[in-house]
Amino acid sequence: MEAHQALDTPSIVPSVIHVTDVSLTFQTNDGPVHALKDINLTVAKGDFVSFIGPSGCGKTTLLRAIAGLEQPTAGKLSVNGMDPDAARKARAYGYVFQAAGLYPWRTIAGNVKLPLEIMGYSREDQRDRVRDVLQLVDLQDFSEKFPWQLSGGMQQRASIARALAFDADILLMDEPFGALDEIVRDHLNEQLLNLWDRTGKTVGFVTHSIPEAVFLSTKIVVMSPRPGRISDVIDSPLPRERPLDIRDTPEFIDVARRVRDGLRAGSASVEG
Amino acid sequence: MRHILPIIAVIAAIVALWYGAAIWMNAQWTLQQAERSETSLTLAQVVAGSFGQERPRLPMPDQVVAELWETTIEKKVTSKRSLVFHAGITLGSTLSGFLLGAVAGTLLAVGIVHSEVMDKSVMPWAVASQMIPILAIAPMIIVVLNSVGVQGVLPKAVISAYLSFFPVVVGMVKGLRSPDLMQLDLLKTYSASNAQSLWKLRFPASLPYLFASLKIAIAASLVGAIVAELPTGAVRGLGARMLTGSYYGQTIQIWSALLMAAMVAALLVGLVGVLQRISLARMGMAQ
Numbered sequence: 133m134e135a136h137q138a139l140d141t142p143s144i145v146p147s148v149i150h151v152t153d154v155s156l157t158f159q160t161n162d163g164p165v166h167a168l169k170d171i172n173l174t175v176a177k178g179d180f181v182s183f184i185g186p187s188g189c190g191k192t193t194l195l196r197a198i199a200g201l202e203q204p205t206a207g208k209l210s211v212n213g214m215d216p217d218a219a220r221k222a223r224a225y226g227y228v229f230q231a232a233g234l235y236p237w238r239t240i241a242g243n244v245k246l247p248l249e250i251m252g253y254s255r256e257d258q259r260d261r262v263r264d265v266l267q268l269v270d271l272q273d274f275s276e277k278f279p280w281q282l283s284g285g286m287q288q289r290a291s292i293a294r295a296l297a298f299d300a301d302i303l304l305m306d307e308p309f310g311a312l313d314e315i316v317r318d319h320l321n322e323q324l325l326n327l328w329d330r331t332g333k334t335v336g337f338v339t340h341s342i343p344e345a346v347f348l349s350t351k352i353v354v355m356s357p358r359p360g361r362i363s364d365v366i367d368s369p370l371p372r373e374r375p376l377d378i379r380d381t382p383e384f385i386d387v388a389r390r391v392r393d394g395l396r397a398g399s400a401s402v403e404g
Numbered sequence: 405m406r407h408i409l410p411i412i413a414v415i416a417a418i419v420a421l422w423y424g425a426a427i428w429m430n431a432q433w434t435l436q437q438a439e440r441s442e443t444s445l446t447l448a449q450v451v452a453g454s455f456g457q458e459r460p461r462l463p464m465p466d467q468v469v470a471e472l473w474e475t476t477i478e479k480k481v482t483s484k485r486s487l488v489f490h491a492g493i494t495l496g497s498t499l500s501g502f503l504l505g506a507v508a509g510t511l512l513a514v515g516i517v518h519s520e521v522m523d524k525s526v527m528p529w530a531v532a533s534q535m536i537p538i539l540a541i542a543p544m545i546i547v548v549l550n551s552v553g554v555q556g557v558l559p560k561a562v563i564s565a566y567l568s569f570f571p572v573v574v575g576m577v578k579g580l581r582s583p584d585l586m587q588l589d590l591l592k593t594y595s596a597s598n599a600q601s602l603w604k605l606r607f608p609a610s611l612p613y614l615f616a617s618l619k620i621a622i623a624a625s626l627v628g629a630i631v632a633e634l635p636t637g638a639v640r641g642l643g644a645r646m647l648t649g650s651y652y653g654q655t656i657q658i659w660s661a662l663l664m665a666a667m668v669a670a671l672l673v674g675l676v677g678v679l680q681r682i683s684l685a686r687m688g689m690a691q
Binding site for chain 1: 586587589590591592593594595596600604605608609611687688689
């Protein structure tokens with residue numbers, strides 16, 4: 133319940149991501165594409181924020197801009213009070229992509245160790261962190277296996293472990309479970325919530341699944357395409373503790389309906 | 405067992421074809437001899453006369469095998485008539501040229517992948533270099549290097565390297581560029597340096613391409629080493645064996661040197677294959 137109160141009074145909780153009037157236009161051969169237009173958003177520490185919308189609404193672009201992988205053409209972005217490039221260099225976030233993208237020539241432990249090697253952690257520190265973080269995603273028995281020996285869901289868990297291995301307090305995830313089947317996805321969603329609860333990280337999560345967004349998030353950002361913009365921001369009334377069957381409660385269904393309305397309004401305004 | 409039968413069948417077919425061709429080609433000499441001595445021969449005599457000639461147009465497989473046996477197993481390896489000795493000479497310059505070519509090719513590929521200027525300027529020259537017939541440029545390289553006092557193995561190795569660097573450049577450029585955008589973005593989120601991306605991602609990812617290139621490169625190196633022995637009037641090496649063989653019409657000697665070269669090439673490519681299997685298996689990328 134504490135977290136819930138904190139959400140109602142954001143001034144107490146420091147905000148970690150500030151997006152102010154951000155627009156991003158790609159120059160293509162077919163003319164400019166307005167991927168993002170006048171985006172304003174504040175993410176508080178410890179928030180689980182989902183970005184949901186149809187394809188082409190700029191949700192991935194927004195996440196990439198927060199990560200400093202894309203440069204906004206207008207507006208201001210700050211992460212932990214720094215610009216995204218500086219935040220990246222300060223290891224503010226771990227990024228999880230749509231595909232696990234593990235190196236086939238490294239074991240699971242080797243893959244998780246990769247960012248630690250690059251960032252110059254000591255050997256002992258690397259070993260301890262790999263062990264801890266593999267335990268966190270329940271892969272401690274698979275550390276010496278190669279990626280092809282693991283299922284798709286386990287590979288994605290390893291890639292989450294890789295993003296958690298260094299002490300980033302923000303986790304950015306771009307449709308990490310999009311390629312997985314429903315049952316595996318449910319299981320991973322539960323694990324992710326559990327992990328978020330234990331680590332207290334701030335999570336940015338791109339998805340196109342309404343139940344996934346509602347189940348996971350404290351804040352749901354509904355986006356609409358052409359140009360990509362925010363059509364609704366929903367602060368979830370659901371408690372932090374969320375068993376899977378919360379999806380049958382009236383509160384859950386209410387939030388899901390609001391998200392669906394937001395999505396419909398967004399696409400209607402495009403058609404109209 | 406299922407694989408052995410087809411292999412034996414193919415070998416038998418090749419040997420039969422070879423005997424047939426040899427009888428047909430060598431019969432002319434037998435017939436000429438008969439014409440001169442004004443005797444006439446039966447078909448059996450013509451066929452029999454095709455065997456065991458001293459300078460046949462096409463040596464019989466058994467003659468080549470006998471020559472190979474004599475010059476490899478029976479001769480001392482230090483003897484100038486030992487094919488093992490000559491193969492060793494050629495192997496030396498092949499391997500040093502291969503090493504030079506592989507290193508040069510890899511370095512060029514790293515440069516090309518990291519620098520647009522190098523991509524635009526070096527690649528066309530690399531392609532152009534392979535358009536020149538090696539037979540034309542080999543004597544030039546040897547003469548030029550000789551005039552600056554470089555002799556021995558190095559000029560031959562340079563010619564081998566000239567042939568072997570190219571497949572390595574092409575394969576490694578492709579291999580170093582094989583990581584997808586997501587992989588590169590991931591490293592960017594770690595603020596990895598170019599050197600780190602090279603060692604941690606690009607180089608390991610390129611290894612399957614490298615080994616494929618090395619197989620071509622090592623065979624090309626051997627060709628380069630043999631060609632390098634031809635214009636110099638070298639007296640040692642498989643190329644020299646072929647050259648002296650052709651001076652004196654010793655077809656058996658030429659063919660046994662050719663077969664030896666083919667066996668050395670097969671051995672070298674096989675060795676690279678073994679190396680490939682071991683390293684990829686150790687990297688968990690067994691194919």
